[in-house]
Amino acid sequence: MLGVERQNYIIQLLEEKKFLRLNELVGQLRASEATIRRDLNTLERKGRLLRIHGGARLISSVVHEKGMLEKKTLHLKEKQKIAKLASQYLEDGQKIYLDAGTTVEALIPYLKERKNIEIITNGYSHLFHLLGKGIPTYVIAGKVKEKTQSLVGARAVLSLRDFYFDTAFLGANSMNEEGFMTPDPEEAIVKEAVVKRANKSYVLADSSKWEQELGIVFAKRGDVMLITEEDEK
Template sequence: MFAEERQNNIAKLLKDKSSIRVNELSEIFNVSESTIRRDLQEMEERNLLMRTHGGAVGVNRTNFEPNFIDKKNEREADKVHIAEIAATMIEDGDTIILDSGTTTLEIAKRIKAKSLTVITNSIDIAAELSLKEGVETIVAGGSLRVSTRAMVGHIAENTFRNFRVDKAFIGTNGISIEEGITTPNMVEAQTKKAMINCARKVIVVADSSKFTNVSFAVICPVKAVTSIITSEDIDKTIIKSFEEIGVDIITK
C-alpha cells in the first residue's frame, strides 16, 4: 500500500474515532511504527490531524462535546469501577470537591466516609448527597450549562476560591502529556482550574479512551495532577510514560 492510500485510510479512521494510536495503526496497516509516525507528521503538516503522545486526533474534534445523557450511557462499567476506587480514597473528615460529570456522580453514590464536606458544581451530585447522612454539601452558584449539567462561570469560580480542600476529583475529555488535561468548553475549563487551585491533591477520573485525546480548552498541565484513576484496559506504555513524570495511574 502506498503512503498516500494509507494516509487516506488513516483520515477515514479518524472520522469514526476521536483518537487513534501509533501501535494500533501499525497493526492495521502492517507497517512499522516509524512509518506510521512519518505518515502522521505529513498529515499534520497538511492540517489533516493533530499528533499527540503516541497517536493522533482529528483536527475537527477538539470542540466536540457529548451531552450528559450520552456520556451517562457510555462505558458504564468503567465509570463504576473508577468510582469504586475513588470512593475508597475519601476518608472520614475529608473536605473534597466533586466536579460535575457522570463518573463523579458515580463516586457520590458510593461515598461511605462520614463527617465529610463536599463542594460541587453539579446539581445531580448535590441531589445525590442530600440523601446521605454525615455529609455537608456546598453547591457552587453560577450559570447552568444544560449540556453538562454543571454550574460554571465567575460565580462558580469565586465559590471555589473561598475554600481549601484535601482532594478534588476532576472529570475531563482529554489527557495528553504534551497538551495537558483538556475539555471542549473554555468556560468549563476555567471553573475546573478554580477547583484544582484550591485542592491539596488533584485526582482526575477518566476512562482509558480519554488518553491521547486533545480538546479545545486546557485545564492544566498533566504535572499539576496528583493521580489519575482510569479503566483497566489502559495501555501499559501509557502508564509508564505518566509515571516517569510523577503522575500515578491507578487502575485497581
C-alpha cells in the same frame, strides 16, 4: 503598533487558530510579555476572549460536547472501576470537591462510608444523590450549563474563593501527555481554579479519553493524579 491594532491582530490570530499560548503571541507581535498580558486582560474585559492557563481562547470557540444523558450510557463498567479505585483516597473529616460529570458521579455511593465529610460541587445533578445519603453539601454559584448540568464561568470561580479542599475529583473530556482538557473555556477556568485550591486533585477518566479531540488544558500531568480503569490490577 498601537494598542488597538495589537488587540485586533490578537483577535484575528485567535479566529484562525482558536487558541494561542502567551509565548506565541509575544513572538508574533514582537511585544513584551507584560504588554501582551495587558492586551489580553483588556480583551477579556470587553468579552472578546477568555484567558486560559498559558494563553487565551475565543469565547465563542466551544467544541461539540455530549450531554449528561448521553454520557450516562457510555463506558459504564469503566466508570464503576474508576470510582472503586478513587474511593481509596476518601478519608473521614475531608472537605471534598466533586466536579460535574458522570464518572465523578459514580464515586458518590462510596461517600456514605465516610464520617464528617463535606461536599462542595458545581454539579447540580449530583444533589439528588448526595442529599439522599444525608451528606452535607454546598453548591457553588455560576452560570448554568444545561448540557453538562454544571455551574461554570467567572461567577463560579469567584464563588470558589470561599473554599479550600482536602481532595478534589475532576472529570476530563480528553487527555494526552501534556495534560487534561475540556472543550469549554468556562468549564476550564473552574477546573483550573479547583486544582489550585485543593491539597490533592484526581482526574477520573476512562481510557477512551486518550488523544480525543483537543480542548483547553486545565491541569498538567504533574498537577493532578490520573485514575483510570487501566489502573485496576
